[in-house]
Amino acid sequence: MNSNNIKLSINKLDLFYGDNQALKNIKMDIKEKKVTALIGPSGCGKSTFLRTLNRMNDLIENVTIKGQIEVDGEDIYKSNDVIKLRTKVGMVFQKPNPFPMSIYDNVSYGPRTQGIKDKKKLDKIVEESLKGAAIWDEVKDRLKSSALGLSGGQQQRICIARAIAMKPEVILMDEPTSALDPISTSKVEELIESLKDDYTIVIVTHNMQQAARISDDTAFFLNGEVVEFSDTKTMFTNPDDKRTEDYITGRFG
Numbered sequence: 001m002n003s004n005n006i007k008l009s010i011n012k013l014d015l016f017y018g019d020n021q022a023l024k025n026i027k028m029d030i031k032e033k034k035v036t037a038l039i040g041p042s043g044c045g046k047s048t049f050l051r052t053l054n055r056m057n058d059l060i061e062n063v064t065i066k067g068q069i070e071v072d073g074e075d076i077y078k079s080n081d082v083i084k085l086r087t088k089v090g091m092v093f094q095k096p097n098p099f100p101m102s103i104y105d106n107v108s109y110g111p112r113t114q115g116i117k118d119k120k121k122l123d124k125i126v127e128e129s130l131k132g133a134a135i136w137d138e139v140k141d142r143l144k145s146s147a148l149g150l151s152g153g154q155q156q157r158i159c160i161a162r163a164i165a166m167k168p169e170v171i172l173m174d175e176p177t178s179a180l181d182p183i184s185t186s187k188v189e190e191l192i193e194s195l196k197d198d199y200t201i202v203i204v205t206h207n208m209q210q211a212a213r214i215s216d217d218t219a220f221f222l223n224g225e226v227v228e229f230s231d232t233k234t235m236f237t238n239p240d241d242k243r244t245e246d247y248i249t250g251r252f253g
């Protein structure tokens with residue numbers, strides 16, 4: 001397979017909260033099985049953009065969206081099957097948010113809601129997902145214990161396992177390490193690097209070093225626009241736009 005296959009194609013995307021335009025004419029092609037980072041100062045629209053990719057903004061009142069977002073060539077706003085979309089395009093949030101139940105039940109919850117009841121099948125999904133999220137060895141002897149008893153970094157990897165259990169193709173991550181200590185952060189970063197063998201990842205991060213370390217492509221957002229979108233190396237060594245340079249060298253934001 002061509003490593004530059006486009007998984008998500010965004011074109012002329014505008015988003016309004018009431019009268020306030022939060023995204024302006026966004027165009028972006030997100031490559032399959034790569035990590036794409038979204039950076040930019042607070043309030044520039046990164047999270048809003050991320051949420052358009054699996055229609056999480058549908059849940060917010062007064063939102064108007066124009067333009068196209070295609071996943072595998074299909075316009076996600078033209079189909080009504082949001083459940084199918086969110087299965088294919090999973091999400092991990094800023095604050096680890098495990099359900100108040102056992103580790104096993106957290107990871108098997110999604111597959112059970114999809115109708116999988118067979119214990120052996122569920123056991124296999126749980127084991128594979130926890131292995132995929134690089135936390136199996138730490139929890140394999142306490143699968144029946146509450147996920148809330150784990151450290152923040154472990155909880156975040158449980159949440160990633162929960163996302164993986166749905167067999168997504170794309171994983172959206174909204175500042176997944178901002179609530180974690182440095183050691184947990186580096187574990188989650190290592191995990192993200194290994195996940196891109198199997199998944200397309202889009203990650204919002206405030207941490208520029210993190211974007212530089214783990215992403216293949218980076219988009220720099222400012223006031224609802226994408227000022228620059230390029231491969232990460234180019235963005236951090238030879239940015240095209242003066243505003244990108246000012247931001248990545250810490251002159252604002």
Ligand SMILES: Nc1ncnc2c1ncn2[C@@H]1O[C@H](COP(=O)(O)OP(=O)(O)OP(=O)(O)O)[C@@H](O)[C@H]1O
Pocket residue numbers: 017022040041042043044045046047048049060
């Ligand atoms: N639910 C909402 N209702 C109305 N306006 C919103 C809503 N969510 C975000 N906004 C506005 O949209 C703009 C973009 O916000 P967004 O959260 O996407 O930015 P961000 O770049 O992710 O910021 P941060 O880095 O602080 O999380 C901001 O002006 C924000 O106030």
